[in-house]
Every structure is written in structure tokens, then in C-alpha cells.
Amino acid sequence: MQLPASSEKSDKTRSVDESILNLFYKLSSNISKIRVEACSAILRILLKKQSEANEPTKDLQYCIERLIKGLASSRDSARLGFSLLLTEILKQFDIIEIENILELVKKHLTVSSAVEKKDAIFGQLFAYSSIVRCGKLANHSHLSFVVTALYDLWEGKNYILRASYEILMSLFSQLSEEKFIETLWPLFKNKLTFGWEKSSADSIWPLFLCMRLFPDAVTAKFLKKHWNEDIFHYENFDHLKKSLRQTTSCLPTLHPLCAEILHFCMARKDGKDIWNALVDDNLFEIDQTRKAYVGFEMVKKVLQETQKKKTIKFVLSPKFCTMFTKSLLSRKHPMNPAAVQLAGFLSNIVKQSKDPDIQMIILKVFLQSSAPFDQMIRLKDVSAIIQNLQPDAVKAYWELLKTFALIKSESDEEEEIGAHSKCFQSVLQIGSLVNHPTVVFGH
Numbered sequence: 001m002q003l004p005a006s007s008e009k010s011d012k013t014r015s016v017d018e019s020i021l022n023l024f025y026k027l028s029s030n031i032s033k034i035r036v037e038a039c040s041a042i043l044r045i046l047l048k049k050q051s052e053a054n055e056p057t058k059d060l061q062y063c064i065e066r067l068i069k070g071l072a073s074s075r076d077s078a079r080l081g082f083s084l085l086l087t088e089i090l091k092q093f094d095i096i097e098i099e100n101i102l103e104l105v106k107k108h109l110t111v112s113s114a115v116e117k118k119d120a121i122f123g124q125l126f127a128y129s130s131i132v133r134c135g136k137l138a139n140h141s142h143l144s145f146v147v148t149a150l151y152d153l154w155e156g157k158n159y160i161l162r163a164s165y166e167i168l169m170s171l172f173s174q175l176s177e178e179k180f181i182e183t184l185w186p187l188f189k190n191k192l193t194f195g196w197e198k199s200s201a202d203s204i205w206p207l208f209l210c211m212r213l214f215p216d217a218v219t220a221k222f223l224k225k226h227w228n229e230d231i232f233h234y235e236n237f238d239h240l241k242k243s244l245r246q247t248t249s250c251l252p253t254l255h256p257l258c259a260e261i262l263h264f265c266m267a268r269k270d271g272k273d274i275w276n277a278l279v280d281d282n283l284f285e286i287d288q289t290r291k292a293y294v295g296f297e298m299v300k301k302v303l304q305e306t307q308k309k310k311t312i313k314f315v316l317s318p319k320f321c322t323m324f325t326k327s328l329l330s331r332k333h334p335m336n337p338a339a340v341q342l343a344g345f346l347s348n349i350v351k352q353s354k355d356p357d358i359q360m361i362i363l364k365v366f367l368q369s370s371a372p373f374d375q376m377i378r379l380k381d382v383s384a385i386i387q388n389l390q391p392d393a394v395k396a397y398w399e400l401l402k403t404f405a406l407i408k409s410e411s412d413e414e415e416e417i418g419a420h421s422k423c424f425q426s427v428l429q430i431g432s433l434v435n436h437p438t439v440v441f442g443h
Contacts, residue, residue, distance in 0.1 A: 016062045020045055024066065027081030028073075035081040043088055056095055064089065064096060068104040072116075072123035083126040090134035098131055098142050124153055125160055129167050138174040143183050147171070151191065151206075158202055158249045165256035168209065177214050185210070185217045193226050196239040201246040201257045207231075208260035232264065232274050241282045248290040254297045262298060266306050272314040284323045289334040292323055296335075296342050303349055309357055316365050325371035328379075347381040347388075356393035359385070363397065373404070373422040377429065391438045398433060401426045 019041075026038035042063065049057045056064075063085070070082040090096060109123040128150050131137050137146055147168075154164035172180070192207045211218045211231065220229050228236050240261075247255035261278060265271040283295035302315045327339035343366075350359045363385050366376050376382055389397060404426035433439060 015058050017045055017049070017059050020059055020063065027070075027085060028076045028078040029081065030077050035077060035084060039081065039085045039088060042085060043092060046089070047092060050093060050095070056093075060089070060093065060096070064100070065104060065108075068101070068123075068127060069108045071126045072109055072119040074119060074122075079122060079126050083130050086127070086130040087133045090130060090136060098136060098140055098146075101127065101131060102142065102146070121153065121157065121160065124149075125163055125167075128153070129163070129170075132167050132171045132174075135174060137171065138179070144187055147184055148187060151187070156202075161202060161205075161250055161256055162253045165205070165209070165259070168206070169213075172209070172213050177216055180214045181217045185214070189222065195226050196236065199239060199243060201243040201249075201255055204243060205256040205260055208257065208264070212260060212263055232268070232270070234277070237277045240278055244278055244282060244294070245291055247294055251290065251293060252297075254301060255294070258294060258298050259301065262301055262305070266302065266308070266311055271311065275314055276317070280317050280319045284319045286323065286326070292327075292335055293338050295320065296324070296338050300342065300345055303346075307355065307358065309355075309361065312358060312361055316361060321365050321368070322370065324365065325376070329371055329375055343379065343381040347384045350385045351388045354390060356390040356396065359389050359393040360396045360400075363389070363393075364400075367400070367404075374425045377425055387437065389436070389438070394433060394436055394438050398430060401430050401433075405430065 023038045023042050026034050027042075029035050029038070046057075046060055046063065049059055067082045067086045067089075070078055071086075073079065073082075086101075090098075090101070105124060105127045109120050109127065111117045111120045128146060131146055137143055150164060150167065154160050175184070188206060188210055192204075192210075194203065207218070207227070208231070223229050223231060232240075243257060244261070247258050249255075261274070265275045265279075268274065279295055279298060283291045283298075285291065299315055299320060302311065306312065323335070324339055324342065327333045327335035328343055330336060333339070346362050346365065350362050353359055363382075366379070366382050366385070367373065386397065405423050
């Protein structure tokens with residue numbers, strides 16, 4: 001249904017329920033609970049008024065137009081609150097059509113002297129997000145139009161890549177493969193034919209997303225013509241490594257390409273080989289801190305996504321451990337803040353895990369490296385990991401300490417001193433296990 005043309009602002013405001021006007025200010029609150037409560041309150045008012053009308057009420061018209069305009073606002077958390085309410089309105093009111101929203105986006109969120117370019121871009125992004133998340137776009141005639149607009153919006157703008165990726169994943173989750181092939185694959189197919197020589201991290205990630213979620217759409221014939229029949233063929237590794245190195249532009253968020261490559265590493269039988277080539281031998285170089293930061297974020301993401309011990313083991317590789325522990329122990333190292341944060345993350349993973357094998361895999365990251373054992377064992381995160389070990393993990397830790405205590409150095413004097421120190425500290429640790437919670441409480 002076409003929304004009536006807007007009247008003068010003062011006339012509109014005077015005719016709108018005062019309760020709605022007062023609640024609008026709360027939609028911009030930085031406190032999530034206040035935004036959600038304001039959204040719910042406005043919805044209740046609109047639903048009650050609209051139940052008695054056949055056409056969009058003035059209150060509903062006012063809300064929609066103000067919401068679209070407000071998506072360009074950088075004030076507090078206005079975009080979050082406004083997009084939340086817009087999404088719920090689209091869900092609740094069938095009388096409001098997607099076409100109406102797109103017309104208002106074109107009217108109020110195009111780049112002009114009145115709207116700063118970046119504000120307009122973010123406004124459009126949040127508008128498309130609401131349209132997607134309302135759940136009505138998947139079966140709508142404007143599906144291809146909205147995705148094309150979103151694609152054009154993110155191109156060349158790495159600051160909205162991650163958000164665009166999340167929106168696209170949300171939409172794809174609503175589509176069957178048949179629907180995707182029919183409506184959207186022609187668009188993506190046309191945009192993804194540029195080949196390796198012209199590829200970049202920012203341009204190639206949609207290909208990986210389409211391959212993962214709609215494998216029957218991205219045919220071997222298409223891949224062979226433009227990319228190689230197997231995208232992860234070793235002949236493509238140099239191109240992929242180059243693209244991964246470019247993902248530092250998206251920091252501190254994880255680039256969509258990184259996220260997609262992770263999925264394939266976890267799913268494919270040759271995932272370890274892919275990880276070693278693209279991440280281990282590419283990102284964990286001592287003198288390349290920004291690349292290592294990307295690697296750290298990828299490790300964190302894997303640990304959040306999987307409980308497969310085989311995968312966790314190859315992700316927490318010796319090369320990663322060396323980079324991580326050196327960064328962690330040296331406060332002057334440029335990667336130290338990231339390493340400290342990662343240490344806390346690993347400690348929390350152990351605390352949440354009930355799997356003793358996973359707990360030990362993570363503990364060994366700290367203990368089976370070239371880093372001084374006595375320094376590592378004193379770190380608060382390592383102490384926390386040890387305190388949170390399951391009974392079987394405590395036994396495994398005890399066995400590990402025994403091997404350290406019995407170690408003998410056959411090298412030079414300095415290494416011999418280090419071995420004696422490790423031996424001494426291991427004996428102390430064995431003694432301290434008597435006070436471990438699982439021992440004290442008889443588990």
C-alpha cells in the first residue's frame with residue numbers, strides 16, 4: 001500500500017500521539033534495555049491504533065518516516081534503536097510494504113548536502129538490515145533489487161564489510177538453494193568472474209559465502225573457468241595468502257574472507273593443510289604484527305565455533321604458540337596487548353569447557369613452548385586454567401609435570417640451567433596439586 005505523501009513537519013507532529021513522541025527519544029539510549037522497552041511500548045500503541053483503521057494511521061506514517069530519517073543519525077545509539085523498531089514494524093504490519101521503505105530510503109538517505117556521505121551509507125545499511133531481518137524479503141519481488149543495492153553499497157567501503165556480511169548471511173539463511181539459484185545466483189555469478197589477477201579480500205569473499213551455503217549453485221564448471229575447479233587447490237594458495245594479508249584493513253573486526261576460510265578449514269578433510277599454508281605460514285611471522293593480529297582473531301573464532309579436538313590441535317600449532325608466548329611475555333612487544341587478551345580468552349575457554357582433552361590442549365599452548373617455564377607458570381591466566389581443570393585433565397597435567405621434572409639437558413650450560421629450573425618448578429607444581437579443587441573435594 002502506498003503511504004500518503006508527507007505533510008509539513010509541524011502538522012505531522014501535532015497530530016501524533018504524544019506518548020510516541022516521548023518514547024522516540026528513548027530509542028537512542030545507549031542502554032539496550034531502555035531501547036527495547038521503548039520499542040515495545042511504541043509497538044503496542046501503534047498496534048492498538050492500527051487495529052481500528054484500514055489505511056496506515058498518521059502515527060504509523062510518522063514513525064516510519066522518522067525512523068528512516070533517523071537511521072542517518074550518529075547520535076548515541078539511534079541507529080540501533082531505530083532499526084530495531086523499523087524491523088518490528090515491518091514484521092507486525094502487513095499494510096506497510098517493502099516498496100514503501102525503499103522509496104523513503106531513496107528520498108531521505110541518498111547522499112546530499114543535508115546528509116553526510118558516511119551517515120547516508122550507514123543509514124542505507126541499517127535500512128536494508130531491517131528489510132532483511134523482518135523476514136519478508138526472501139519471497140518478495142524486490143529481493144534481487146535489495147541485494148544489488150547492498151552489494152553496490154559495500155563495494156570499496158571496508159568499514160561496512162562485516163555488517164554487510166552479517167546481513168547477507170541472515171538473508172541467505174532464509175533462502176532455499178533453489179530460490180537462491182533462481183533469483184540471486186545470476187547477480188553474484190555476473191559479479192564474480194574477475195579471476196585471481198584482479199581479486200582482493202574485499203571482492204572475493206562473497207564467492208566463498210555462496211560456495212559454502214549454496215554449493216550446487218557455484219558449479220565446478222563456473223569455478224574452473226574463473227578460479228580453478230577446487231578453490232583451495234595449492235596453485236591458488238599464493239593468491240589466497242595475498243588476499244588474507246589484505247584483511248588487516250578490516251581490523252579490529254574479522255574480515256568476511258577470514259570467517260569463510262575458517263568454515264572451510266573446519267569442514268574439509270584437508271583443513272589442516274589449508275590452515276598451515278594460509279594462516280600458519282602466512283600470518284604468524286614475528287615481524288608482521290598486523291598480520292599476526294588477524295591470525296590471533298582467526299584462532300579465537302575457531303575455538304568459538306568447534307569442539308573438534310583434531311581441529312583445535314592444528315589451529316594451536318607450534319608456530320602460533322611461539323608467536324603467542326613471545327608476545328605474551330614481552331610487554332614491549334607490539335603484539336603484547338593482543339596476546340594478553342588472547343590469554344584471557346583461552347583461560348575462559350578452559351573454564352567453560354567440560355572436556356579434559358580440550359583443556360589440556362590449551363594448557364600445553366603455554367607450557368610446551370620455548371618460553372621460560374617459570375615465567376609462564378606464574379601468569380594469572382595460566383593459574384586460572386590449572387584451577388579450572390577437570391579431574392582427568394589434572395591427572396594428565398600431573399603426568400606432563402612428571403616428564404618435565406625428569407628432563408635432562410644434554411646441551412650447553414645455559415640450557416642445563418633452564419632445564420634445572422623447569423625441573424624444580426615442575427616439582428613444586430606437582431606438590432601444589434594436592435590443593436587443587438578436584439583433589440580437595442575428592443573428585
